[in-house]
Amino acid sequence: xxxxxxxxxxxxxxxxxxxxxxxxxxxxxxxxxxxxxxxxxxxxxxxxxxxxxxxxxxxxxxxxxxxxxxxxxxxxxxxxxxxxxxxxxxxxxxxxxxxxxxxxxxxxxxxxxxxxxxxxxxxxxxxxxxxxxxxxxxxxxxxxxxxxxxxxxxxxxxxxxxxxxxxxxxxxxxxxxxxxxxxxxxxxxxxxxxxxxxxxxxxxxxxxxxxxxxxxxxxxxxxxxxxxxxxxxxxxxxxxxxxxxxxxxxxxxxxxxxxxxxxxxxxxxxxxxxxxxxxxxxxxxxxxxxxxxxxxxxxxxxxxxxxxxxxxxxxxxxxxxxxxxxxxxxxxxxxxxxxxxxx
Numbered sequence: 254x255x256x257x258x259x260x261x262x263x264x265x266x267x268x269x270x271x272x273x274x275x276x277x278x279x280x281x282x283x284x285x286x287x288x289x290x291x292x293x294x295x296x297x298x299x300x301x302x303x304x305x306x307x308x309x310x311x312x313x314x315x316x317x318x319x320x321x322x323x324x325x326x327x328x329x330x331x332x333x334x335x336x337x338x339x340x341x342x343x344x345x346x347x348x349x350x351x352x353x354x355x356x357x358x359x360x361x362x363x364x365x366x367x368x369x370x371x372x373x374x375x376x377x378x379x380x381x382x383x384x385x386x387x388x389x390x391x392x393x394x395x396x397x398x399x400x401x402x403x404x405x406x407x408x409x410x411x412x413x414x415x416x417x418x419x420x421x422x423x424x425x426x427x428x429x430x431x432x433x434x435x436x437x438x439x440x441x442x443x444x445x446x447x448x449x450x451x452x453x454x455x456x457x458x459x460x461x462x463x464x465x466x467x468x469x470x471x472x473x474x475x476x477x478x479x480x481x482x483x484x485x486x487x488x489x490x491x492x493x494x495x496x497x498x499x500x501x502x503x504x505x506x507x508x509x510x511x512x513x514x515x516x517x518x519x520x521x522x523x524x525x526x527x528x529x530x531x532x533x534x535x536x537x538x539x540x541x542x543x544x545x546x547x548x549x550x551x552x553x554x555x556x557x558x559x560x561x562x563x564x565x566x567x568x569x570x571x572x573x574x575x576x577x578x579x580x581x582x583x584x585x586x587x588x589x590x591x592x593x594x595x596x
C-alpha cells in the first residue's frame with residue numbers, strides 16, 4: 254500500500270514481497286519517497302497481483318513505474334540495457350556486437366515531433382505519461398540506494414547496479430519489436446517500395462490451409478466435412494481449443510518465438526475476425542514468447558530426439574554446481590537463445 258504526503262513526498266504503506274514470501278501476507282510497510290503529489294496505494298493480493306490506486310493520472314503512472322521496479326527491476330533494467338545497446342558495459346565484450354546492432358535501431362529523429370505523434374491532438378501528453386513512469390522507476394532505485402539489502406539478488410550475482418530511466422529512451426528503443434519476422438518485414442517494405450501497393454505483398458506468402466485432408470497416419474483423428482474427411486489446420490485448432498476451454502477472451506498465451514509469425518498472428522486474425530469477443534476485449538490480453546533453448550547447439554525438440562528429460566539430465570550432471578539456476582535465469586531473461594552446456 255502506498256500513501257503520500259503533499260510536498261512531493263511518498264509516505265507509502267507498501268506490501269513488499271507478498272508474492273515471493275507468503276508469510277508476509279497481510280503485512281504492510283510505510284516508506285517515504287519523493288515524487289508523489291497526493292496519497293496513493295499499492296495493494297498486493299494473495300496471488301501476488303498488484304492493484305494501484307491514486308488521486309490523479311500523473312500519480313497513477315508514477316505508482317505504476319514504482320511498482321514495476323518493485324516487482325521486476327532486474328527484468329526491466331535488462332530490457333532497457335538491451336534496447337539502448339548497453340549490455341557490454343555490465344556483461345562484457347561478448348555483447349559488443351549486439352549492442353552495436355541495437356544502437357543502429359535507436360531513434361535519432363526530432364523528439365518533439367515524435368512525442369506529438371502519439372497523441373491525436375498533437376500534444377506531449379504521452380511524454381508526460383512516460384516521464385511519470387520513469388520517475389516512478391527511478392524513485393524505487395533511489396529507495397534501494399537507501400535500503401541496499403532490498404536490492405534484487407540478480408544484480409548482486411551479476412555484479413552491477415540498476416540504471417536510472419529517461420522518458421525519451423522509452424520511445425527511442427526500437428529493437429524490442431525485432432523478432433523472427435524481421436526478414437519478412439524488410440521484404441515487405443521492399444515490395445511496397447517497388448509495387449506501391451501493399452496488397453501486392455500477399456503474393457509473397459503461400460496459402461495457410463484451414464483444413465487438412467485425412468492421411469493414413471491420422472488414424473481415427475478425422476471429421477467429415479464438405480471437403481472430405483480430415484481435420485482443421487493447426488491455426489484453427491489452437492483458436493478453437495483456446496476459446497472452447499478459456500472463452501473468447503483470456504489473459505495469457507505463451508509460446509516459442511518461432512510461433513509469433515505466422516501462427517499466433519493467424520490465431521489473432523481468425524479469432525478476432527469471428528467477432529465473438531466482448532466489445533473492447535482482445536482475443537488474448539498478454540502474449541509471452543521465449544527464446545529457443547538449445548542443447549549442444551540444437552533446438553530442444555521431440556522431433557530431434559532432444560527432450561526435456563534429456564535436458565534435465567544435463568542440468569543434474571553438476572556442471573557449474575550451484576550457479577546453474579542463476580545462469581539459466583540471467584540468460585533466459587536476456588531475450589536470446591541459451592545453449593546448454595554453456596561454452
